Amino acid sequence: MNMAAHECLLQLHDEHFKLEDYQSGVPRWCTGCGDNAILAAVQRLCRDEGLRPEKTVFVSGIGCSSRFPHYMKTYGFHGIHGRALPIAEGVRLARPDLHVFVNTGDGDCCSIGAAHWIHAIRYNMNLTVFLHDNQIYGLTKKQASPTSPRGTKSNTTPRGSYLEALNPLTVTLGVQNVSFVAQAADWIPEALFDIVKAAYHHKGLSFVRIIQRCPEWLPDAFDPWMHDPKRILMLTHDNGIKVSSGLAGVYTNQEQHDPSNMNRAREIASCIDPIPVGVLYRNEDVPCYEDLRRSKVLRTTEYVKAGLEGEFDKVTVWPDDTEGQQAA
Amino acid sequence: MNNTIALQPPKQSVTKQRSPAREKPVTTLKEHIIEIISDSGEGAQRCGQSLGSIAAKMGNGIWTVEIIPAEIRPPARSVAGASGNRIRIGSGYITNGGDETDLVVAFNEQVLLGRVRDKALKPGCIIMLESMWRENSDPAVVRSYVETHDMLVAAGYKVYEIPMEKECRALVTDARRGKNMFALGMICSLYSLDLKLAREQIALTFGKKNQSVIDQNIMLLDAGFKWGEANLDFKYRIPAVRSKVPQIVVNGNTAIALGVLASGMEICAMYPITPATSASHYLSDVFEKVGGVVHQAEDEISACAFAVGASYAGKCTVTITSGPGYSLKQEGIGLAVMGEIPLVVVNVQRGGPSTGQPTKAEQGDLLTAMFGSHGDAPKVVIAPSTIEDCFYSIITARKIAETFNMVVVVLSDAGLATSQQPFPRPVFNESWIAPPIDQTAIPPGSKPYDWDATTGLARRFIPGQPNGMHTLTGLAHDRSSHVAYDAESNEEAIHHRSLKLAALQKTLKAPPVFGGDDGDMLIVGWGSTKGAIEEAVEGLRAEGLKVSSMHLRFLQPLPPGIKEAMQRFKKVITIESNWSDRPEDEIIDETNRRYSALAMLLRARYLVDVDCWSDVRGEPIKPSTIRRVITEKLKK
Numbered sequence: 001m002n003m004a005a006h007e008c009l010l011q012l013h014d015e016h017f018k019l020e021d022y023q024s025g026v027p028r029w030c031t032g033c034g035d036n037a038i039l040a041a042v043q044r045l046c047r048d049e050g051l052r053p054e055k056t057v058f059v060s061g062i063g064c065s066s067r068f069p070h071y072m073k074t075y076g077f078h079g080i081h082g083r084a085l086p087i088a089e090g091v092r093l094a095r096p097d098l099h100v101f102v103n104t105g106d107g108d109c110c111s112i113g114a115a116h117w118i119h120a121i122r123y124n125m126n127l128t129v130f131l132h133d134n135q136i137y138g139l140t141k142k143q144a145s146p147t148s149p150r151g152t153k154s155n156t157t158p159r160g161s162y163l164e165a166l167n168p169l170t171v172t173l174g175v176q177n178v179s180f181v182a183q184a185a186d187w188i189p190e191a192l193f194d195i196v197k198a199a200y201h202h203k204g205l206s207f208v209r210i211i212q213r214c215p216e217w218l219p220d221a222f223d224p225w226m227h228d229p230k231r232i233l234m235l236t237h238d239n240g241i242k243v244s245s246g247l248a249g250v251y252t253n254q255e256q257h258d259p260s261n262m263n264r265a266r267e268i269a270s271c272i273d274p275i276p277v278g279v280l281y282r283n284e285d286v287p288c289y290e291d292l293r294r295s296k297v298l299r300t301t302e303y304v305k306a307g308l309e310g311e312f313d314k315v316t317v318w319p320d321d322t323e324g325q326q327a328a
Numbered sequence: 329m330n331n332t333i334a335l336q337p338p339k340q341s342v343t344k345q346r347s348p349a350r351e352k353p354v355t356t357l358k359e360h361i362i363e364i365i366s367d368s369g370e371g372a373q374r375c376g377q378s379l380g381s382i383a384a385k386m387g388n389g390i391w392t393v394e395i396i397p398a399e400i401r402p403p404a405r406s407v408a409g410a411s412g413n414r415i416r417i418g419s420g421y422i423t424n425g426g427d428e429t430d431l432v433v434a435f436n437e438q439v440l441l442g443r444v445r446d447k448a449l450k451p452g453c454i455i456m457l458e459s460m461w462r463e464n465s466d467p468a469v470v471r472s473y474v475e476t477h478d479m480l481v482a483a484g485y486k487v488y489e490i491p492m493e494k495e496c497r498a499l500v501t502d503a504r505r506g507k508n509m510f511a512l513g514m515i516c517s518l519y520s521l522d523l524k525l526a527r528e529q530i531a532l533t534f535g536k537k538n539q540s541v542i543d544q545n546i547m548l549l550d551a552g553f554k555w556g557e558a559n560l561d562f563k564y565r566i567p568a569v570r571s572k573v574p575q576i577v578v579n580g581n582t583a584i585a586l587g588v589l590a591s592g593m594e595i596c597a598m599y600p601i602t603p604a605t606s607a608s609h610y611l612s613d614v615f616e617k618v619g620g621v622v623h624q625a626e627d628e629i630s631a632c633a634f635a636v637g638a639s640y641a642g643k644c645t646v647t648i649t650s651g652p653g654y655s656l657k658q659e660g661i662g663l664a665v666m667g668e669i670p671l672v673v674v675n676v677q678r679g680g681p682s683t684g685q686p687t688k689a690e691q692g693d694l695l696t697a698m699f700g701s702h703g704d705a706p707k708v709v710i711a712p713s714t715i716e717d718c719f720y721s722i723i724t725a726r727k728i729a730e731t732f733n734m735v736v737v738v739l740s741d742a743g744l745a746t747s748q749q750p751f752p753r754p755v756f757n758e759s760w761i762a763p764p765i766d767q768t769a770i771p772p773g774s775k776p777y778d779w780d781a782t783t784g785l786a787r788r789f790i791p792g793q794p795n796g797m798h799t800l801t802g803l804a805h806d807r808s809s810h811v812a813y814d815a816e817s818n819e820e821a822i823h824h825r826s827l828k829l830a831a832l833q834k835t836l837k838a839p840p841v842f843g844g845d846d847g848d849m850l851i852v853g854w855g856s857t858k859g860a861i862e863e864a865v866e867g868l869r870a871e872g873l874k875v876s877s878m879h880l881r882f883l884q885p886l887p888p889g890i891k892e893a894m895q896r897f898k899k900v901i902t903i904e905s906n907w908s909d910r911p912e913d914e915i916i917d918e919t920n921r922r923y924s925a926l927a928m929l930l931r932a933r934y935l936v937d938v939d940c941w942s943d944v945r946g947e948p949i950k951p952s953t954i955r956r957v958i959t960e961k962l963k964k
Contacts, residue, residue, distance in 0.1 A: 024799075053797050054791065054792055054793060054794045054795070054796065054797055055791070055792060057641065057791050058799075059637070062802075069799040070799045070801070070810075070811065072799075073797055074797055075791040075796070075797050075798070075799070075800075076797075076798070076799030076800065076801075077637070077640060077667075077799065077800050078799050078800065078801040078802065078803065079633070079636075079637075079663060079802060080633070080659055080660065080662075080663050080802050083629065083630065083633040083659075083660065085630075086625065086629075086630035086631075086633035086634045086637065087633045087634070087636060087637035087640075088637060089623075089630075089634050089637060090595070090597065090633065090634040090635060090636060090637025090638035090639070090640070090641070090645070091637045091638065091640065091641040091791070093595060093621060093623065093634075093638055094594070094595060094637070094638040094639075094641045094642030094643070094645075095641045095642055095765075095791065095792070097792065098641065098791055098792065115626055115627060115630070116626065116630050116633075118626075119625075119626040119630070293621045293623070294621065295616065295619035295620070295621070297619055298619075299594065299618065299619035301592075301758055301761050303618060303619065304589065304590075304592060304618045304619075304761055305756050305758075306618075307589065307614070307617045307618035308586065308589050308590050308618070308756060309756065310617070311586060311589065311614055312576055312586075312753055312754070314532075315576045315577050315578050315582075316574050316575065316576050316753050317384055317385045317387075317571070317574065317575045317576070317577060317750060318574050319570055319571055319572050319573060319574060
C-alpha cells in the first residue's frame with residue numbers, strides 16, 4: 001500500500017485504538033476474580049495511551065494471574081514458574097523500543113521467583129510489574145503462599161499456616177535502587193486505574209502490588225476491608241495519585257503522602273490494617289540498567305568486524321617478522 | 329650451587345651440534361613437554377603462558393595445559409597446590425597435551441612431589457628445582473627438601489638445583505614477584521628461544537601496567553637468560569617452521585568468546601562458574617567494544633531465562649556455563665524448546681556429578697545435553713574438538729539456532745577451556761553475523777507455528793512485527809499458539825519440533841575417517857580427545873596395526889554415514905573421558921555394564937556392538953594411554 005507522506009502522518013495522527021484492539025478471547029478466570037479487574041484497567045491504559053499492540057509485550061510466569069497475556073491482543077510471553085522477571089529483563093535489554101509489562105502472582109514472585117524479584121528491583125529496568133497478590137495458590141488448588149496471613153487454612157496447612165505473611169511492599173522498599181512502589185486493591189477500580197497509569201509513566205521498574213480477591217479459595221479474606229472503607233488508607237499527592245471527589249467521599253481515611261519520602265513510605269508499607277492504597281514511593285533519578293548497559297553506537301557489520309580484527313591482532317603470530325613486531 | 333649430578337645433556341639426543349659461540353652442545357629435539365610449577369600466586373602460569381606464546385611465535389607447534397589447584401590460595405608448599413602450566417612444544421603441528429613431561433621447573437619440592445605422585449613426569453625427567461629451601465631457617469623445611477631431593481635423584485630424575493631466589497634477590501627486593509620471569513629467561517636460553525620475542529611477549533603481557541613493571545620483568549628475563557647461558561652446559565633446540573599464514577594463539581574459552589563476537593550475537597547472560605567463566609571474563613572486556621552486553625545474572629536460572637527473553641524479542645543470545653549451572657538451566661532450556669526460541673548454550677564440562685572437580689576435564693554431560701529438561705525436548709548438540717573449532721562452533725551454533733529456531737548446546741570441556749593451540753587467523757565473513765531483527769509485517773492469516781509438514785520449520789514471530797501478535801507459551805499449544813490440551817494438537821506440535829532435528833541431519837556431511845577406510849578397529853571419539861586419539865592412531869598405524877578413528881562434531885543429530893563407516897571395521901570402540909563400567913569387575917557383565925555416553929548412543933542407534941574405554945581421572949587422555957588400550961583390545 002503506497003501513500004503520500006502527508007497521508008501517512010494523517011493516518012498516524014488518526015490512529016486511535018479501541019478496547020477491542022487489546023482484547024483477546026474470554027478470560028477463564030473465576031467470576032469475581034480480581035484478575036478481571038486488573039485486565040480491564042490495563043486494557044483501558046493501553047487504549048488511552050495508544051500503545052501499539054505489536055510494540056507491547058506482556059510477560060508472565062505461572063499461576064492464575066500469569067494467564068494474563070493470553071487475554072491481551074498484544075505480544076505475550078507466558079513463561080515458566082517464577083521467571084517472568086528475568087525473561088522480561090531479557091526482552092527489555094534486547095528491545096528498548098517495546099513496552100514491557102510483567103504479570104506475576106504472589107507464589108510466582110514472592111516464593112519461587114523471590115531471588116529474581118529482589119534483583120529485578122536492583123536492576124531497575126524500565127518495566128511495569130503487577131504483583132497479583134491474592135495470598136493463596138489458586139491454579140494448584142489452595143496452598144498457602146508466602147503472603148497468606150498466619151493461620152490461613154489451606155491444603156498444605158490444614159490447621160492454619162504457621163508463619164507471618166511476607167510483606168511485598170516492605171521487602172521491595174528495602175532493596176537498593178527501588179524506584180517505584182504502589183499498592184492497589186482490585187475492588188477500587190478507579191484508584192487501580194490511576195495507579196496502573198502512574199506505574200506505566202514511571203521510567204524504571206514500577207512495582208505495583210495489587211491486592212486481589214480469590215473467590216474460589218479465600219472468598220471472605222478481604223470482606224472486612226471491603227465493607228469498611230475506613231480501613232483503606234488513601235494516599236494522595238500531586239506526585240502520586242489524586243483522588244476524585246467521588247472516591248474521596250467514600251474513602252475518607254486519607255493521607256497526603258509525598259512519594260519521595262522513603263522513610264514515611266516504609267512506615268506506610270508496614271501498615272497492614274488499614275490497607276494503604278496509592279503510590280508509596282517514586283524516584284525518577286535511579287538509573288535504569290539497560291541505559292547503563294546498552295551500547296549507544298549502531299552495531300554495523302563493519303563495526304563488529306573492526307572489533308573482532310582488533311582482538312585478533314592482539315593474539316596473531318604473523319608469518320613475517322616485521323609484521324610480527326607490529327602485532328606484539 | 330649444590331649440584332647433585334654432573335651437568336650433562338640427557339641421553340635422548342637426536343642430533344648434536346656445537347654452538348659456535350659458547351661451545352655448548354645443542355640437542356635438537358622433535359618435541360618436548362615442559363612444566364613450570366609453583367605455589368599459587370608465584371606466577372608459574374604466566375611464565376608458562378608466555379613460553380607457549382613465544383614458542384608459537386617462533387613457529388613451533390604448541391599445546392599448553394594449565395595446572396590449576398582447586399583452591400584460589402592453597403597453603404604454600406603443599407603437595408596438592410601445584411599451580412602452573414604445561415607446554416608441549418614441537419617442530420610440527422601439535423594437537424594435544426601429549427604424554428609425560430620431559431622437563432620441569434619447580435619453585436619448591438612439595439608442588440613437584442604432587443606432580444610426581446600424579447605420574448605426570450617421564451621417568452628420568454629433567455627437574456630444575458629452586459634451591460633456596462636447602463638453606464631455610466626452618467629445619468623441617470630443609471629436611472623435607474633434602475629428603476625429596478634425594479628421593480628424586482634416587483628415582484632416576486636428573487635434578488638440577490637452581491638458585492632462582494638468590495639470583496632474583498640481587499635484582500629486586502621481592503623475588504616472589506618476578507622469579508617467574510627469571511625462570512622464563514632461563515628456559516628461553518635452554519631451548520634456544522629468541523630473547524627478543526620473549527621481551528616483546530612480556531611487553532604484551534604486562535601491557536596494561538606501567539612501563540616500570542614491564543622494564544623490571546624484562547630485566548629479570550634477561551638475567552635468567554644470562555644465567556642459563558653461563559651456568560647450564562646443555563641446550564636444546566626444537567626447530568620451528570613459521571607458518572605461511574597468520575595464526576592466532578588463544579585458549580578454548582577465549583576462542584569461544586571470539587566466536588560469540590564473530591557470530592553477531594549481542595547478549596551473553598551468565599553466572600560465574602568454573603571453568604566456563606574465563607570465556608565471560610574475556611567477553612566482558614571486549615564484547616562492549618562491538619556493542620555487546622555481558623549480563624551477570626543473579627543465578628544460573630535467571631541467566632538462562634534472561635537469555636531466552638532476549639532471544640525471543642531479538643537476536644539469538646548465548647548463555648555460558650558449566651555442569652552444575654547447566655543442570656539449573658534445564659527448565660529454561662525446555663521453555664526455549666517449547667516456544668521454539670533460538671538459544672545457544674555453552675557448557676564447558678567439568679568433573680561431576682554435583683560440585684565434582686571444578687577445574688578438571690571430563691566429558692560427562694553428553695547425555696544430559698541431549699536428553700536434559702523434561703518431556704520430549706529435542707535440541708542440537710555439537711562438541712568442538714580443537715581450539716579452532718571452539719571459535720567456529722559458536723558461529724555454527726548461532727546460525728543453526730536461528731535457522732531452526734532451536735536450542736543449540738555447545739559442549740566444550742575444562743581441557744579445551746584452558747589449553748592454547750595456534751590456528752590460522754580466521755578470515756572475517758559477513759555471513760557469520762546475525763541478521764538484523766526482522767520487523768516486517770506478518771502476512772494476514774499466518775500463524776506463529778505454521779509448521780512445515782516436511783521440515784517442521786515455521787517462521788519465528790518477533791515482537792514489533794505487525795499482525796504477529798500472539799502469546800508464546802510453555803504450555804502445549806496449537807499453530808496459533810493457543811493453549812491446547814487436545815490430543816491432536818499436542819502430538820502435532822511434538823511431531824514438528826522433532827522433525828527439525830531430522831531436517832538438520834539431512835544437511836550434515838558424513839564425518840571423515842582418519843587413517844584407513846577399513847581395518848581391524850575403529851576408534852570413535854567426540855570433543856577434546858580428538859588430538860590424542862589421532863596421534864595414537866598414527867602411532868599404532870606406524871606399528872602396522874589397522875586402526876583408524878572417526879571424530880564426531882555433531883552429537884545430536886548424528887550425521888549420516890556413521891554406521892557404514894563402523895561396518896567396515898572388525899571392531900568399534902569409543903574413547904571418552906566419562907565413566908564406563910569395567911568388564912573385569914566381578915559383578916559387571918553384559919546385562920549390567922554401563923557404557924560410556926557415546927558408546928551407548930551408537931549401540932542404541934546403529935545396533936552395532938560398540939565397545940568403550942574411558943577414564944575419569946580429570947586429565948586429558950594421553951596418546952600413549954590410548955595406544956596401550958587399543959593394543960590390548962586388539963590382542964583379545
